[in-house]
Amino acid sequence: MLLKVPIAMRVAPIAILAAQALTLALAAPATAQIPQYTSQAPRAFMKDLATGAILYAKDADARMPPASMGKMMTVYVAFQMLKRGEARLDQTVMVRPETWKAWHSQGSTMFLSVNEQVSVENLLHGIVTLSGNDACVVLAEGLGGTEANYVALMNAAAKKIGLKGSRFANTNGWPDPNEYVTARDLATIAEATIRDYPDLYRRFYGKPSFTWGKTLGAGADITQVNRNPILGKVPGADGLKTGHTEEAGYGFTGSAVQNGRRLVMVVAGLPSWNARVSSSVDFMNWGFNAWEAVSVLKAGGSAGKVKVAGGAETEVDAVAARDLAMSSPRGFAAERKTVVVPVAGLKAPVAKGQKVADLVVTVPGLPPARLPLVAGAAVAEAGPMLRLWNWITGFFG
DSSP: OOOOOOHHHHHHHHHHHHHHHHHHHHHSOOOOOOOOOOOSSSEEEEEETTTTEEEEEESTTSOBOOGGGGHHHHHHHHHHHHHHTSSOTTOEEEOOHHHHHHHTTSSSOOOOOTTOEEEHHHHHHHHHTTOOHHHHHHHHHHHHSSHHHHHHHHHHHHHHTTOSSOBOSSSSOOOOTTOBBOHHHHHHHHHHHHHHOHHHHHHHTTOSEEEEEEOTTTOOEEEEEOOOTTTTTSTTEEEEEEEEETTTEEEEEEEEEETTEEEEEEEEEESSHHHHHHHHHHHHHHHHHHEEEEEEEOTTOEEEEEEOBTBSSSEEEEEOSSOEEEEEETTOGGGOEEEEEEOTTOBSOBOTTOEEEEEEEEOTTSOOEEEEEEESSOBOBOOHHHHHHHHHHHHTO
């Protein structure tokens, strides 16, 4: 015999299931989508220095001619020598007749004169703002003895800061089959310059123009504008260097800072001056508008404790050595989750400030971000009796 169930009773479970499904759907975290972007440049790269996240990479490890973007390495070495006391800004260098003859009319020029005494400071302005090929060689000869010696310093510094696919053969980026860089490496030079020499970076990069040299005949001052395509077009833009040769096309390595968040970008291989301007401005604006840096843990803050084997203490606080942040597509920061992942096999002794864990931050739909945590205090190695006691107490919970 079939038992008839009233329609109201049959509908009710369906309504309940629908309501439960709706509740689960509302409770499920939103899935972030990586902001899409297509650069006109054949090679492009962007990094958020506030978080260490790479926001965009397109053929970023392909070798290419640096053109004048290679001058960033020339400037980096000069900054290094200034900081070490091996050079001074008021130190003067004479323009040798041979150097003037070779470079006074080759590409971009500072308009130096034969036998002119020029300070290191003015030569740096001539390189950074005017992209002077002559200024690069004169500076190199003054600080390195010869350009070849200075190039050796450039390659040594390049290795130290972690360049993987670059080699320098001259100081001004003049075409040379033995000289090449990658977009990722150019961004690394920019990042190292800003990180290692912030005062010198502010002093030399970002000037809208510079005046040096005299015109023939009238002897009027020569003022040239900075070719940086984002200066005055992107808020917070303050560096770094353009480049152009027939082989390399038009390129730019740039940086800007907004609300304490600094981005570094590279575009290379563009077909024209105007394409470089539009691509650079659009790319940098995308980086700031489509992404945000989300604070995760302030400097000195603890993310929890991690176990230490064989120590006088069995645990140590895992703290942030600096402000920690992650890059997130704008609007999805609230969905993040964090977990502390200790360094495998952490044993005493542990020094204060030693890395002891990673803070792994996830947003649904994105690759996890790993942020370093360090020991908030030193942990000495335990003696035999204390190690035994720690083992016993650990064994019995």
